Amino acid sequence: MNEPVSERFLGGKGALTAILLIAFAVSLAGIGWEDGVFNTGGLRAIGQIVAAAFRPELTPETLGIGARSTWTTVAYAWAGMTVALVIGLPLGVLGSGTVVRSDWARRCNVLCSRFALATLRAIHELVWAWLFVAALGLSPIAGVLALGLPYAGILGRIYAELLQDVPAAPLRALRGTGASEWRVFCFGRLPMALPDMLSYTFYRLECGIRSAAVLSFVGLGGLGHHIQISLQDIDYSRMWTFIYFLVALVVIVDVWSSMVRHRVAIEQG
Protein backbone atom coordinates (compact mmCIF):
# COMPACT_ATOMS: atom_id res chain seq x y z
CA MET A 1 0.00 0.00 0.00
CA ASN A 2 3.09 2.22 0.15
CA GLU A 3 3.83 2.65 -3.54
CA PRO A 4 2.36 5.67 -5.32
CA VAL A 5 -1.23 5.43 -6.51
CA SER A 6 -0.34 5.59 -10.21
CA GLU A 7 1.87 2.54 -9.86
CA ARG A 8 -0.75 0.59 -8.01
CA PHE A 9 -3.19 0.91 -10.89
CA LEU A 10 -1.19 1.29 -14.05
CA GLY A 11 2.00 -0.49 -13.04
CA GLY A 12 0.77 -3.21 -10.74
CA LYS A 13 -2.62 -3.88 -12.24
CA GLY A 14 -1.83 -3.16 -15.87
CA ALA A 15 -2.21 -6.78 -16.92
CA LEU A 16 -5.58 -7.13 -15.21
CA THR A 17 -6.82 -3.86 -16.72
CA ALA A 18 -5.73 -5.00 -20.19
CA ILE A 19 -7.44 -8.39 -19.81
CA LEU A 20 -10.69 -6.75 -18.73
CA LEU A 21 -10.66 -4.14 -21.50
CA ILE A 22 -9.85 -6.70 -24.21
CA ALA A 23 -12.56 -9.09 -22.98
CA PHE A 24 -15.05 -6.21 -23.00
CA ALA A 25 -14.03 -5.13 -26.53
CA VAL A 26 -14.28 -8.69 -27.87
CA SER A 27 -17.72 -9.14 -26.28
CA LEU A 28 -18.93 -5.87 -27.84
CA ALA A 29 -17.64 -6.95 -31.24
CA GLY A 30 -19.72 -10.13 -30.87
CA ILE A 31 -22.99 -8.18 -30.91
CA GLY A 32 -24.59 -8.09 -34.36
CA TRP A 33 -24.27 -4.38 -35.16
CA GLU A 34 -25.14 -4.66 -38.86
CA ASP A 35 -28.86 -4.05 -38.24
CA GLY A 36 -28.18 -0.82 -36.37
CA VAL A 37 -28.91 -0.16 -32.73
CA PHE A 38 -32.52 0.96 -32.60
CA ASN A 39 -35.70 -0.64 -33.90
CA THR A 40 -37.80 1.20 -36.44
CA GLY A 41 -39.73 3.50 -34.12
CA GLY A 42 -37.42 2.52 -31.28
CA LEU A 43 -36.47 6.08 -30.46
CA ARG A 44 -40.12 7.11 -30.46
CA ALA A 45 -40.80 4.21 -28.10
CA ILE A 46 -38.12 5.53 -25.70
CA GLY A 47 -39.84 8.91 -25.76
CA GLN A 48 -43.23 7.35 -25.02
CA ILE A 49 -41.84 5.13 -22.25
CA VAL A 50 -40.02 7.99 -20.54
CA ALA A 51 -43.01 10.33 -20.90
CA ALA A 52 -45.29 7.66 -19.43
CA ALA A 53 -43.01 7.42 -16.38
CA PHE A 54 -44.23 10.88 -15.37
CA ARG A 55 -47.91 10.10 -15.77
CA PRO A 56 -48.57 6.61 -14.40
CA GLU A 57 -52.17 5.43 -14.55
CA LEU A 58 -53.75 6.15 -11.19
CA THR A 59 -57.33 4.92 -11.60
CA PRO A 60 -58.75 3.17 -8.53
CA GLU A 61 -59.01 -0.05 -10.52
CA THR A 62 -55.31 -0.09 -11.46
CA LEU A 63 -54.27 0.86 -7.93
CA GLY A 64 -56.44 -1.95 -6.55
CA ILE A 65 -54.85 -4.49 -8.88
CA GLY A 66 -51.44 -3.09 -7.96
CA ALA A 67 -52.07 -3.50 -4.23
CA ARG A 68 -53.42 -7.04 -4.60
CA SER A 69 -50.58 -8.21 -6.84
CA THR A 70 -48.05 -6.57 -4.50
CA TRP A 71 -49.36 -8.84 -1.74
CA THR A 72 -49.17 -11.87 -4.06
CA THR A 73 -45.53 -11.04 -4.75
CA VAL A 74 -44.80 -10.64 -1.02
CA ALA A 75 -46.52 -13.96 -0.32
CA TYR A 76 -44.42 -15.83 -2.89
CA ALA A 77 -41.23 -14.22 -1.59
CA TRP A 78 -41.97 -15.04 2.04
CA ALA A 79 -43.18 -18.57 1.42
CA GLY A 80 -40.12 -19.16 -0.78
CA MET A 81 -37.84 -17.87 1.97
CA THR A 82 -39.34 -20.28 4.51
CA VAL A 83 -38.59 -23.16 2.13
CA ALA A 84 -35.08 -21.77 1.63
CA LEU A 85 -34.54 -21.68 5.40
CA VAL A 86 -35.87 -25.19 5.97
CA ILE A 87 -33.56 -26.64 3.28
CA GLY A 88 -30.63 -24.24 3.54
CA LEU A 89 -30.07 -24.29 7.30
CA PRO A 90 -29.48 -28.06 7.71
CA LEU A 91 -27.40 -28.23 4.53
CA GLY A 92 -25.41 -25.20 5.67
CA VAL A 93 -24.74 -26.77 9.08
CA LEU A 94 -23.62 -30.02 7.46
CA GLY A 95 -21.61 -28.14 4.84
CA SER A 96 -19.71 -26.24 7.54
CA GLY A 97 -18.38 -29.59 8.75
CA THR A 98 -18.63 -28.51 12.38
CA VAL A 99 -21.00 -30.98 14.03
CA VAL A 100 -18.97 -34.15 13.67
CA ARG A 101 -15.44 -34.75 14.89
CA SER A 102 -14.54 -37.85 12.90
CA ASP A 103 -12.48 -36.77 9.95
CA TRP A 104 -13.86 -39.17 7.38
CA ALA A 105 -17.53 -38.52 8.16
CA ARG A 106 -16.94 -34.79 8.16
CA ARG A 107 -15.31 -34.77 4.75
CA CYS A 108 -18.15 -36.83 3.32
CA ASN A 109 -20.76 -34.51 4.89
CA VAL A 110 -19.06 -31.35 3.67
CA LEU A 111 -18.54 -32.61 0.15
CA CYS A 112 -22.09 -33.88 -0.33
CA SER A 113 -23.87 -30.86 1.12
CA ARG A 114 -21.57 -28.36 -0.61
CA PHE A 115 -22.25 -30.10 -3.90
CA ALA A 116 -26.00 -30.04 -3.28
CA LEU A 117 -25.88 -26.35 -2.37
CA ALA A 118 -23.81 -25.47 -5.44
CA THR A 119 -26.24 -27.28 -7.75
CA LEU A 120 -29.26 -25.62 -6.14
CA ARG A 121 -27.89 -22.12 -6.55
CA ALA A 122 -26.30 -22.62 -9.98
CA ILE A 123 -29.72 -22.72 -11.62
CA HIS A 124 -31.63 -19.44 -11.68
CA GLU A 125 -35.04 -19.34 -9.96
CA LEU A 126 -36.87 -18.65 -13.20
CA VAL A 127 -35.34 -21.73 -14.85
CA TRP A 128 -36.39 -23.73 -11.78
CA ALA A 129 -39.85 -22.19 -12.10
CA TRP A 130 -40.19 -23.20 -15.72
CA LEU A 131 -39.01 -26.74 -15.00
CA PHE A 132 -41.37 -27.06 -12.00
CA VAL A 133 -44.34 -25.74 -13.95
CA ALA A 134 -43.56 -28.25 -16.70
CA ALA A 135 -43.20 -31.04 -14.16
CA LEU A 136 -45.95 -30.26 -11.61
CA GLY A 137 -48.36 -28.11 -13.58
CA LEU A 138 -49.32 -24.49 -12.97
CA SER A 139 -49.49 -24.55 -9.17
CA PRO A 140 -48.34 -21.88 -6.72
CA ILE A 141 -46.28 -24.61 -5.04
CA ALA A 142 -44.15 -24.70 -8.21
CA GLY A 143 -43.41 -21.00 -7.74
CA VAL A 144 -42.59 -21.34 -4.05
CA LEU A 145 -40.24 -24.26 -4.70
CA ALA A 146 -38.64 -22.46 -7.63
CA LEU A 147 -37.80 -19.55 -5.36
CA GLY A 148 -36.92 -21.68 -2.35
CA LEU A 149 -34.38 -24.02 -3.94
CA PRO A 150 -31.83 -21.54 -5.35
CA TYR A 151 -32.21 -19.37 -2.24
CA ALA A 152 -31.56 -22.44 -0.08
CA GLY A 153 -28.35 -22.92 -2.07
CA ILE A 154 -27.25 -19.34 -1.41
CA LEU A 155 -28.29 -19.23 2.26
CA GLY A 156 -26.72 -22.64 2.95
CA ARG A 157 -23.40 -21.64 1.47
CA ILE A 158 -23.22 -18.39 3.43
CA TYR A 159 -24.38 -20.13 6.66
CA ALA A 160 -21.64 -22.73 6.22
CA GLU A 161 -19.01 -20.00 5.78
CA LEU A 162 -20.27 -17.96 8.73
CA LEU A 163 -20.32 -21.05 10.97
CA GLN A 164 -16.74 -21.82 10.02
CA ASP A 165 -15.51 -18.30 10.58
CA VAL A 166 -16.40 -17.89 14.28
CA PRO A 167 -13.44 -17.29 16.64
CA ALA A 168 -11.82 -20.54 17.76
CA ALA A 169 -10.81 -19.67 21.35
CA PRO A 170 -14.29 -19.86 22.98
CA LEU A 171 -14.88 -23.15 21.18
CA ARG A 172 -11.65 -24.58 22.56
CA ALA A 173 -12.72 -23.53 26.02
CA LEU A 174 -16.05 -25.32 25.58
CA ARG A 175 -14.33 -28.45 24.32
CA GLY A 176 -12.05 -28.29 27.33
CA THR A 177 -15.08 -28.72 29.58
CA GLY A 178 -15.71 -32.03 27.83
CA ALA A 179 -18.62 -30.86 25.68
CA SER A 180 -19.48 -33.02 22.69
CA GLU A 181 -19.06 -31.53 19.23
CA TRP A 182 -22.84 -31.16 18.96
CA ARG A 183 -22.99 -29.21 22.24
CA VAL A 184 -20.06 -27.05 21.14
CA PHE A 185 -22.11 -26.28 18.06
CA CYS A 186 -25.34 -25.47 19.92
CA PHE A 187 -23.82 -23.40 22.72
CA GLY A 188 -20.74 -21.93 21.03
CA ARG A 189 -20.71 -21.82 17.28
CA LEU A 190 -24.37 -21.20 16.49
CA PRO A 191 -24.93 -18.32 18.98
CA MET A 192 -21.77 -16.62 17.74
CA ALA A 193 -22.67 -16.92 14.06
CA LEU A 194 -26.39 -16.23 14.51
CA PRO A 195 -26.37 -12.41 14.21
CA ASP A 196 -24.55 -12.50 10.87
CA MET A 197 -26.77 -15.32 9.67
CA LEU A 198 -29.84 -13.28 10.57
CA SER A 199 -28.46 -10.22 8.80
CA TYR A 200 -27.75 -12.15 5.66
CA THR A 201 -31.19 -13.78 5.68
CA PHE A 202 -32.82 -10.36 5.86
CA TYR A 203 -30.64 -9.16 3.02
CA ARG A 204 -31.72 -12.11 0.86
CA LEU A 205 -35.34 -11.32 1.64
CA GLU A 206 -34.91 -8.10 -0.31
CA CYS A 207 -33.59 -10.04 -3.31
CA GLY A 208 -36.41 -12.55 -2.88
CA ILE A 209 -39.01 -9.82 -3.44
CA ARG A 210 -37.48 -8.93 -6.79
CA SER A 211 -37.21 -12.59 -7.76
CA ALA A 212 -40.82 -13.24 -6.77
CA ALA A 213 -41.94 -10.40 -9.02
CA VAL A 214 -40.54 -12.12 -12.13
CA LEU A 215 -41.73 -15.64 -11.22
CA SER A 216 -45.05 -14.56 -12.68
CA PHE A 217 -43.39 -14.72 -16.07
CA VAL A 218 -44.16 -18.46 -16.19
CA GLY A 219 -47.85 -17.83 -15.49
CA LEU A 220 -48.07 -17.34 -11.71
CA GLY A 221 -49.68 -14.08 -10.58
CA GLY A 222 -48.04 -11.05 -9.03
CA LEU A 223 -46.66 -7.68 -10.08
CA GLY A 224 -44.55 -9.09 -12.92
CA HIS A 225 -47.63 -10.64 -14.47
CA HIS A 226 -49.39 -7.27 -14.67
CA ILE A 227 -46.26 -5.52 -15.96
CA GLN A 228 -46.11 -8.13 -18.70
CA ILE A 229 -49.80 -7.72 -19.60
CA SER A 230 -49.51 -3.91 -19.74
CA LEU A 231 -46.52 -4.27 -22.06
CA GLN A 232 -48.44 -6.63 -24.32
CA ASP A 233 -51.16 -3.97 -24.55
CA ILE A 234 -48.42 -1.34 -25.12
CA ASP A 235 -49.91 0.61 -22.20
CA TYR A 236 -46.78 2.22 -20.75
CA SER A 237 -48.61 4.39 -18.17
CA ARG A 238 -50.21 1.31 -16.64
CA MET A 239 -46.87 -0.50 -16.73
CA TRP A 240 -45.20 2.31 -14.79
CA THR A 241 -47.91 2.15 -12.11
CA PHE A 242 -46.99 -1.47 -11.42
CA ILE A 243 -43.27 -0.73 -11.66
CA TYR A 244 -43.69 1.99 -9.04
CA PHE A 245 -45.51 -0.50 -6.80
CA LEU A 246 -42.53 -2.83 -7.20
CA VAL A 247 -40.01 -0.06 -6.54
CA ALA A 248 -41.91 1.04 -3.42
CA LEU A 249 -42.10 -2.54 -2.15
CA VAL A 250 -38.38 -3.13 -2.72
CA VAL A 251 -37.51 0.16 -1.02
CA ILE A 252 -39.69 -0.64 2.03
CA VAL A 253 -38.15 -4.09 2.45
CA ASP A 254 -34.70 -2.61 1.81
CA VAL A 255 -35.14 -0.01 4.57
CA TRP A 256 -36.56 -2.56 7.00
CA SER A 257 -33.79 -5.04 6.31
CA SER A 258 -31.04 -2.45 6.66
CA MET A 259 -32.59 -1.23 9.96
CA VAL A 260 -32.54 -4.80 11.26
CA ARG A 261 -29.00 -5.42 10.04
CA HIS A 262 -27.77 -2.17 11.53
CA ARG A 263 -29.24 -2.96 14.96
CA VAL A 264 -27.91 -6.51 14.88
CA ALA A 265 -24.46 -5.12 14.11
CA ILE A 266 -24.65 -2.81 17.15
CA GLU A 267 -25.85 -5.59 19.46
CA GLN A 268 -22.87 -7.60 18.28
CA GLY A 269 -20.63 -4.68 19.15
Add this chain to the structure above:
Amino acid sequence: MAQGRAAATGDPRRRVRFLAGSALAAAALAIASWATIFANDLFSPGDFFSGRTLARGADFAAALLGFHSPVAPAFVDPAQWAHKGRLAAETLGMSVAAAGLAAAGALATFMFGARNIMVGSLAPHDSRLRRSPFFLIRALFTVSRAVPELVWAMILVFVFTQGTLPGIIALAIHNGGILGKLGSEIVEGLDTRPIRALRSTGASWMQVLLYGVLPEALPKFITFLFYRWEVIIRTTIIVGFVAAGGLGTEFRLAMSHFKFTEVTLILFWYLALVLFVDVTAARLRKLAQ
Protein backbone atom coordinates in the same frame (compact mmCIF):
# COMPACT_ATOMS: atom_id res chain seq x y z
CA MET B 1 -31.08 7.41 8.55
CA ALA B 2 -28.75 9.58 10.60
CA GLN B 3 -31.40 10.19 13.27
CA GLY B 4 -32.36 6.52 13.15
CA ARG B 5 -28.76 5.57 13.84
CA ALA B 6 -28.49 7.98 16.72
CA ALA B 7 -31.71 6.69 18.30
CA ALA B 8 -30.68 3.10 17.72
CA THR B 9 -27.28 3.49 19.28
CA GLY B 10 -28.79 5.48 22.16
CA ASP B 11 -31.20 3.03 23.72
CA PRO B 12 -30.41 -0.69 23.80
CA ARG B 13 -33.91 -1.57 24.99
CA ARG B 14 -35.53 0.06 21.97
CA ARG B 15 -33.07 -1.72 19.75
CA VAL B 16 -33.92 -5.13 21.16
CA ARG B 17 -37.63 -4.33 21.02
CA PHE B 18 -37.27 -3.40 17.35
CA LEU B 19 -35.47 -6.68 16.58
CA ALA B 20 -38.04 -8.74 18.48
CA GLY B 21 -40.85 -6.90 16.70
CA SER B 22 -39.19 -7.54 13.35
CA ALA B 23 -38.87 -11.25 14.10
CA LEU B 24 -42.56 -11.39 15.07
CA ALA B 25 -43.57 -9.46 11.95
CA ALA B 26 -41.48 -11.78 9.76
CA ALA B 27 -43.12 -14.84 11.34
CA ALA B 28 -46.62 -13.36 10.95
CA LEU B 29 -45.91 -12.54 7.31
CA ALA B 30 -44.71 -16.10 6.73
CA ILE B 31 -47.97 -17.53 8.08
CA ALA B 32 -50.09 -15.07 6.11
CA SER B 33 -48.06 -15.82 2.97
CA TRP B 34 -48.59 -19.56 3.19
CA ALA B 35 -52.30 -18.93 3.78
CA THR B 36 -52.36 -16.84 0.59
CA ILE B 37 -50.51 -19.51 -1.37
CA PHE B 38 -52.96 -22.18 -0.26
CA ALA B 39 -55.96 -19.94 -0.99
CA ASN B 40 -54.72 -19.35 -4.56
CA ASP B 41 -57.19 -20.29 -7.32
CA LEU B 42 -54.48 -22.26 -9.10
CA PHE B 43 -54.02 -24.49 -6.07
CA SER B 44 -56.22 -27.51 -5.46
CA PRO B 45 -54.90 -29.63 -2.60
CA GLY B 46 -56.86 -32.69 -3.70
CA ASP B 47 -55.18 -32.63 -7.07
CA PHE B 48 -51.74 -31.55 -5.95
CA PHE B 49 -51.29 -33.94 -3.03
CA SER B 50 -52.20 -36.98 -5.05
CA GLY B 51 -50.26 -39.61 -6.94
CA ARG B 52 -50.84 -37.58 -10.10
CA THR B 53 -48.31 -34.85 -9.19
CA LEU B 54 -45.66 -37.47 -8.53
CA ALA B 55 -46.46 -39.27 -11.77
CA ARG B 56 -46.24 -36.03 -13.74
CA GLY B 57 -42.91 -35.18 -12.14
CA ALA B 58 -41.58 -38.64 -12.96
CA ASP B 59 -42.84 -38.34 -16.55
CA PHE B 60 -41.06 -35.01 -16.94
CA ALA B 61 -37.80 -36.36 -15.51
CA ALA B 62 -38.04 -39.34 -17.89
CA ALA B 63 -38.59 -36.99 -20.81
CA LEU B 64 -35.53 -34.94 -19.82
CA LEU B 65 -33.44 -38.12 -19.79
CA GLY B 66 -34.70 -39.14 -23.22
CA PHE B 67 -36.93 -42.11 -22.33
CA HIS B 68 -39.78 -42.75 -24.79
CA SER B 69 -38.43 -40.01 -27.05
CA PRO B 70 -39.55 -40.50 -30.68
CA VAL B 71 -36.21 -39.22 -32.05
CA ALA B 72 -32.66 -39.83 -30.84
CA PRO B 73 -31.93 -37.77 -27.67
CA ALA B 74 -30.09 -34.51 -28.37
CA PHE B 75 -27.25 -35.39 -26.02
CA VAL B 76 -26.05 -38.29 -28.19
CA ASP B 77 -25.75 -36.05 -31.25
CA PRO B 78 -22.34 -34.33 -31.65
CA ALA B 79 -23.84 -31.66 -33.94
CA GLN B 80 -26.26 -30.68 -31.14
CA TRP B 81 -23.38 -30.50 -28.66
CA ALA B 82 -21.47 -28.15 -30.98
CA HIS B 83 -24.56 -26.04 -31.66
CA LYS B 84 -25.40 -25.57 -27.96
CA GLY B 85 -21.71 -24.97 -27.27
CA ARG B 86 -21.71 -22.05 -29.71
CA LEU B 87 -24.79 -20.67 -27.95
CA ALA B 88 -23.00 -21.05 -24.61
CA ALA B 89 -20.09 -19.03 -26.00
CA GLU B 90 -22.57 -16.38 -27.16
CA THR B 91 -24.12 -16.32 -23.70
CA LEU B 92 -20.67 -15.83 -22.16
CA GLY B 93 -20.02 -12.94 -24.54
CA MET B 94 -23.36 -11.35 -23.62
CA SER B 95 -22.55 -11.61 -19.92
CA VAL B 96 -19.14 -9.94 -20.38
CA ALA B 97 -20.61 -7.15 -22.51
CA ALA B 98 -23.35 -6.59 -19.91
CA ALA B 99 -20.89 -6.58 -17.01
CA GLY B 100 -18.64 -4.15 -18.90
CA LEU B 101 -21.45 -1.74 -19.73
CA ALA B 102 -22.77 -1.91 -16.17
CA ALA B 103 -19.28 -1.18 -14.83
CA ALA B 104 -18.83 1.73 -17.25
CA GLY B 105 -22.16 3.26 -16.23
CA ALA B 106 -21.53 2.74 -12.53
CA LEU B 107 -17.94 4.05 -12.70
CA ALA B 108 -19.14 7.23 -14.35
CA THR B 109 -21.72 7.90 -11.64
CA PHE B 110 -20.95 6.13 -8.36
CA MET B 111 -18.89 8.89 -6.76
CA PHE B 112 -21.69 11.37 -7.39
CA GLY B 113 -24.06 9.11 -5.50
CA ALA B 114 -21.94 9.15 -2.34
CA ARG B 115 -23.38 11.27 0.45
CA ASN B 116 -20.04 12.35 1.93
CA ILE B 117 -18.74 13.57 -1.46
CA MET B 118 -21.87 15.38 -2.56
CA VAL B 119 -23.49 16.84 0.55
CA GLY B 120 -21.41 15.71 3.51
CA SER B 121 -18.03 16.41 5.01
CA LEU B 122 -16.04 16.10 1.76
CA ALA B 123 -18.35 18.27 -0.32
CA PRO B 124 -17.19 21.66 -1.57
CA HIS B 125 -18.61 24.77 0.08
CA ASP B 126 -21.43 25.24 -2.42
CA SER B 127 -22.72 21.75 -1.67
CA ARG B 128 -26.34 22.98 -1.81
CA LEU B 129 -25.98 23.08 -5.61
CA ARG B 130 -24.91 19.45 -5.66
CA ARG B 131 -27.80 18.18 -3.59
CA SER B 132 -30.08 17.70 -6.60
CA PRO B 133 -27.64 15.63 -8.72
CA PHE B 134 -27.01 13.50 -5.62
CA PHE B 135 -30.68 12.72 -5.13
CA LEU B 136 -31.21 12.26 -8.87
CA ILE B 137 -28.40 9.71 -9.13
CA ARG B 138 -29.54 7.86 -6.01
CA ALA B 139 -33.08 7.70 -7.44
CA LEU B 140 -31.73 6.36 -10.74
CA PHE B 141 -29.80 3.64 -8.89
CA THR B 142 -32.92 2.72 -6.91
CA VAL B 143 -35.26 2.46 -9.89
CA SER B 144 -32.78 0.68 -12.16
CA ARG B 145 -32.01 -2.02 -9.61
CA ALA B 146 -35.54 -2.39 -8.23
CA VAL B 147 -36.79 -3.35 -11.69
CA PRO B 148 -35.60 -6.89 -12.46
CA GLU B 149 -33.49 -7.50 -15.56
CA LEU B 150 -36.27 -9.58 -17.12
CA VAL B 151 -38.70 -6.63 -16.95
CA TRP B 152 -36.08 -4.30 -18.43
CA ALA B 153 -35.63 -6.80 -21.26
CA MET B 154 -39.41 -6.92 -21.87
CA ILE B 155 -39.42 -3.11 -22.19
CA LEU B 156 -36.25 -2.82 -24.26
CA VAL B 157 -37.27 -5.24 -27.01
CA PHE B 158 -39.56 -2.40 -28.10
CA VAL B 159 -36.57 -0.08 -28.40
CA PHE B 160 -33.51 -1.96 -29.65
CA THR B 161 -33.05 -4.14 -32.73
CA GLN B 162 -33.88 -7.82 -32.45
CA GLY B 163 -30.71 -9.55 -31.36
CA THR B 164 -28.60 -9.81 -28.26
CA LEU B 165 -28.55 -6.05 -27.68
CA PRO B 166 -31.85 -5.59 -25.71
CA GLY B 167 -30.86 -8.38 -23.32
CA ILE B 168 -27.37 -6.97 -22.80
CA ILE B 169 -28.69 -3.46 -22.12
CA ALA B 170 -31.34 -4.86 -19.75
CA LEU B 171 -28.66 -6.70 -17.75
CA ALA B 172 -26.44 -3.62 -17.83
CA ILE B 173 -29.15 -1.29 -16.47
CA HIS B 174 -30.12 -3.54 -13.55
CA ASN B 175 -26.55 -4.41 -12.60
CA GLY B 176 -25.35 -0.86 -13.20
CA GLY B 177 -27.84 0.26 -10.53
CA ILE B 178 -26.57 -2.35 -8.10
CA LEU B 179 -22.89 -1.60 -8.79
CA GLY B 180 -23.58 2.13 -8.54
CA LYS B 181 -25.19 1.73 -5.14
CA LEU B 182 -22.43 -0.57 -3.89
CA GLY B 183 -19.80 1.84 -5.24
CA SER B 184 -21.42 4.80 -3.47
CA GLU B 185 -21.43 2.82 -0.23
CA ILE B 186 -17.72 2.04 -0.68
CA VAL B 187 -17.01 5.77 -1.02
CA GLU B 188 -19.14 6.54 2.04
CA GLY B 189 -17.11 4.03 4.04
CA LEU B 190 -13.67 5.26 2.92
CA ASP B 191 -11.04 6.51 5.32
CA THR B 192 -11.32 10.25 4.66
CA ARG B 193 -7.93 11.28 6.09
CA PRO B 194 -5.85 10.82 2.88
CA ILE B 195 -8.58 12.60 0.94
CA ARG B 196 -8.62 15.54 3.36
CA ALA B 197 -4.82 15.68 3.18
CA LEU B 198 -5.04 15.86 -0.60
CA ARG B 199 -7.54 18.70 -0.38
CA SER B 200 -5.41 20.62 2.08
CA THR B 201 -2.69 20.74 -0.60
CA GLY B 202 -5.08 22.87 -2.65
CA ALA B 203 -6.42 20.18 -4.97
CA SER B 204 -9.75 21.06 -6.59
CA TRP B 205 -12.87 18.97 -5.91
CA MET B 206 -12.51 17.18 -9.24
CA GLN B 207 -8.82 16.46 -8.57
CA VAL B 208 -9.73 15.11 -5.14
CA LEU B 209 -12.22 12.73 -6.78
CA LEU B 210 -9.82 11.55 -9.48
CA TYR B 211 -6.65 11.18 -7.41
CA GLY B 212 -8.02 10.63 -3.91
CA VAL B 213 -11.40 8.92 -3.99
CA LEU B 214 -11.31 6.88 -7.20
CA PRO B 215 -8.03 4.99 -6.57
CA GLU B 216 -9.09 4.24 -2.99
CA ALA B 217 -12.50 2.91 -4.04
CA LEU B 218 -11.47 1.06 -7.20
CA PRO B 219 -10.07 -2.24 -5.80
CA LYS B 220 -13.26 -2.97 -3.84
CA PHE B 221 -15.38 -1.88 -6.80
CA ILE B 222 -13.56 -4.36 -9.06
CA THR B 223 -14.12 -7.13 -6.51
CA PHE B 224 -17.84 -6.37 -6.47
CA LEU B 225 -17.83 -6.35 -10.28
CA PHE B 226 -16.48 -9.91 -10.37
CA TYR B 227 -19.09 -11.01 -7.81
CA ARG B 228 -21.78 -9.46 -9.98
CA TRP B 229 -20.42 -11.26 -13.04
CA GLU B 230 -21.21 -14.55 -11.29
CA VAL B 231 -24.81 -13.37 -10.92
CA ILE B 232 -24.95 -11.95 -14.45
CA ILE B 233 -23.97 -15.25 -16.09
CA ARG B 234 -26.90 -16.89 -14.28
CA THR B 235 -29.33 -14.20 -15.43
CA THR B 236 -28.09 -13.91 -19.03
CA ILE B 237 -30.10 -17.05 -19.77
CA ILE B 238 -33.15 -15.34 -18.23
CA VAL B 239 -33.16 -12.25 -20.44
CA GLY B 240 -32.85 -14.66 -23.37
CA PHE B 241 -36.40 -15.79 -22.54
CA VAL B 242 -37.82 -12.52 -23.87
CA ALA B 243 -34.97 -11.07 -25.96
CA ALA B 244 -33.01 -12.99 -28.57
CA GLY B 245 -29.68 -14.65 -28.12
CA GLY B 246 -27.76 -17.35 -26.33
CA LEU B 247 -28.90 -20.33 -24.33
CA GLY B 248 -31.98 -18.56 -22.92
CA THR B 249 -33.77 -18.26 -26.24
CA GLU B 250 -32.82 -21.84 -27.08
CA PHE B 251 -34.20 -22.98 -23.71
CA ARG B 252 -37.50 -21.21 -24.40
CA LEU B 253 -37.78 -22.74 -27.86
CA ALA B 254 -36.89 -26.23 -26.67
CA MET B 255 -39.43 -26.01 -23.82
CA SER B 256 -42.23 -24.75 -26.06
CA HIS B 257 -41.52 -27.42 -28.69
CA PHE B 258 -41.33 -30.13 -25.99
CA LYS B 259 -37.79 -31.04 -27.08
CA PHE B 260 -36.88 -32.06 -23.55
CA THR B 261 -33.61 -33.82 -24.36
CA GLU B 262 -32.39 -30.53 -25.81
CA VAL B 263 -33.40 -28.90 -22.53
CA THR B 264 -31.12 -31.35 -20.72
CA LEU B 265 -28.24 -30.48 -23.03
CA ILE B 266 -28.86 -26.75 -22.57
CA LEU B 267 -28.93 -27.16 -18.79
CA PHE B 268 -25.62 -29.03 -18.96
CA TRP B 269 -23.97 -26.17 -20.88
CA TYR B 270 -25.59 -23.66 -18.51
CA LEU B 271 -24.08 -25.40 -15.48
CA ALA B 272 -20.71 -25.62 -17.24
CA LEU B 273 -20.83 -21.85 -17.92
CA VAL B 274 -21.76 -21.05 -14.32
CA LEU B 275 -18.90 -23.22 -13.03
CA PHE B 276 -16.44 -21.66 -15.49
CA VAL B 277 -17.42 -18.11 -14.49
CA ASP B 278 -17.33 -18.91 -10.76
CA VAL B 279 -13.79 -20.26 -11.07
CA THR B 280 -12.58 -17.48 -13.38
CA ALA B 281 -14.12 -14.73 -11.25
CA ALA B 282 -12.46 -16.15 -8.14
CA ARG B 283 -9.08 -16.12 -9.95
CA LEU B 284 -9.60 -12.55 -11.14
CA ARG B 285 -10.62 -11.42 -7.65
CA LYS B 286 -7.34 -12.78 -6.30
CA LEU B 287 -5.49 -11.01 -9.09
CA ALA B 288 -7.21 -7.73 -8.25
CA GLN B 289 -6.27 -7.81 -4.57
